[in-house]
């Protein structure tokens with residue numbers, strides 16, 4: 001798959017603060033790439049460098065295999081901070097102005113308004129929009145020149161659950177349309193739902209990156225209920241068990257790598273125990289995130 005972005009040993013220092021420290025990673029075409037990290041870990045600075053608004057102290061990056069130029073950056077749309085929209089102008093008029101400023105054709109306006117589901121409200125003044133609608137208009141503006149890549153910094157910041165769900169669906173829809181998306185987020189659950197790949201930054205250093213579907217792989221926790229007086233002993237006797245806890249009337253069995261719920265179920269059945277409840281609990285991105293940050 002084509003490398004849309006390749007970052008090589010990129011660093012940024014602001015005086016004594018090492019905001020970004022020697023990070024290298026690649027983003028491939030079609031990925032939805034989430035950048036995670038605690039406050040101040042360097043996410044915004046990294047996105048700023050990628051958009052050419054912050055100068056790197058060291059290292060470099062390429063977009064589509066080429067050094068970044070204004071021409072290449074036209075293939076990238078970004079919502080880095082709240083764009084300036086005129087409150088008394090309609091959503092549509094604001095997009096027309098944005099198109100003029102960006103020197104891109106106005107032909108896409110109807111399409112992007114429909115995509116972000118603002119077609120019906122396009123003639124209403126911007127100041128009447130909810131925060132979620134304002135954010136969707138910002139995304140529409142970033143899509144005006146039909147970029148190949150969309151960069152979003154904390155796209156759901158400050159939104160209510162409905163607004164968050166709207167942006168999440170929109171990101172999935174835009175990705176399904178073939179665009180590569182790079183986003184910074186605090187919301188781990190959001191990244192787990194919309195991203196295909198993710199990276200974790202800690203104090204400017206890249207401490208992890210990989211596919212989201214690998215999260216929780218390796219070890220499984222299985223929740224078991226069965227009407228058997230010796231259940232806990234049998235669970236402990238299973239060779240794949242690493243530990244067993246009792247919680248709310250069921251047993252949480254942490255399995256060793258290479259063992260899964262099917263193996264455990266078969267073992268119990270061979271011991272004449274028929275389970276009434278057996279659910280596999282995968283490690284969430286949140287658990288993994290906290291573990292990675294604690295380890296690094």
Ligand SMILES: Nc1ncnc2c1ncn2[C@@H]1O[C@H](COP(=O)(O)OP(=O)(O)OP(=O)(O)O)[C@@H](O)[C@H]1O
Pocket residue numbers: 014017018019037038039040041042043044045046
């Ligand atoms: N213009 C600047 N001048 C000085 N220090 C800066 C500047 N911009 C960022 N920093 C510092 O660089 C570090 C990384 O900041 P950055 O905003 O990139 O982190 P972040 O992960 O995006 O944080 P947040 O989630 O809070 O937005 C922080 O210590 C911050 O104070």
